[in-house]
Amino acid sequence: MVLNLYGLEPSPACRTVLLTLNALGCEFKLKKIQLKKFEQKTEDFRKKNPLQLIPVLEDEGQYLADSHAISAYLVRKYAKNDSLYPKDFKQRALVDHRLFFDSGVLFASLNAITIKVFQENNPIIPEDKQNDVISGYEFLEKFLENSNYVAGENVTIADFSILATVSSLNYLVPIDGKKFPKVMQWMELMTKLPYYERGNELGLALFAKKCEIFLKKE
Ligand SMILES: N[C@@H](CCC(=O)N[C@@H](CS)C(=O)NCC(=O)O)C(=O)O
Missing domain, CATH: 1.20.1050.10 (Glutathione S-transferase Yfyf (Class Pi); Chain A, domain 2)
Structure with a gap:
């Protein structure tokens, strides 16, 4: 299952998710959203994240927003153990x-x-x-x-x-x-x-x- 990450590398919030994805060894595609072209402000992007901010993760047709929430989700769903986000x-x-x-x-x-x-x-x-x-x-x-x-x-x-x-x-x-x-x-x-x-x-x-x-x- 390939995940899509809507974002851009310089964005700190996107880098949080990039760290998580790479730590987990998840396969993903980076779909670039150019902030200087206001691509986050389009109607299409609003459907992905009503707040119109990056990053957004697409997993099996579902869109998830906020780097903290996305990272927690990724560990819960894809990690082999819970060390990155302990269950305790x-x-x-x-x-x-x-x-x-x-x-x-x-x-x-x-x-x-x-x-x-x-x-x-x-x-x-x-x-x-x-x-x-x-x-x-x-x-x-x-x-x-x-x-x-x-x-x-x-x-x-x-x-x-x-x-x-x-x-x-x-x-x-x-x-x-x-x-x-x-x-x-x-x-x-x-x-x-x-x-x-x-x-x-x-x-x-x-x-x-x-x-x-x-x-x-x-
Ligand atoms: N709490 C959010 C913050 C997201 C955020 O502010 N993203 C910035 C880039 S780092 C953004 O999309 N800015 C575009 C804008 O303000 O229009 C998260 O952690 O994902």
Whole structure:
């Protein structure tokens, strides 16, 4: 069964799903949705995701949206074991906490900046928006105080989503390695994953290039 992923590699939310798909070894086709051509705003795409955002996964004729929800679904349906999204209630509660932290805090702070920089074409990142990002880094540093990964001693989909977001944020509000050594260590650890290149690195390089172009305008 070939899955279709509607999205684009530079998009952090799409990279979360790319990490999950590659970690699971799922066969999939990337159906590119060009945001700069507003392909997510078409009537056809609205039928796939009423929120008109990428990524969207198509599996057996069903369309699923939101990178966190898609990743959880993929593990439940296709993983050989539950390590990426544990079935144990307490472990899962921790993973869910980190996923919601990404969605509600980290990704929200990224989105607030990318709207300004990419959509409004404004190269100046307001201080309050930078502070929101730094406060997100502070929480993440705390989460990593006593564990190698963001939700314990094993890699989970929470690492995928937070990595996709934070590695992108790093190009907009650089992470201070002296203040956030655990965050830096964890990011380095994540680059060792065998599916890191296909899941995050390639798309992140495109995202970095985009940041360079838009921020250079100052
Ligand atoms: N919570 C959603 C966020 C999705 C999202 O904001 N996607 C961005 C790309 S990273 C998008 O589609 N932006 C297009 C737009 O705002 O029109 C998820 O995790 O999938």
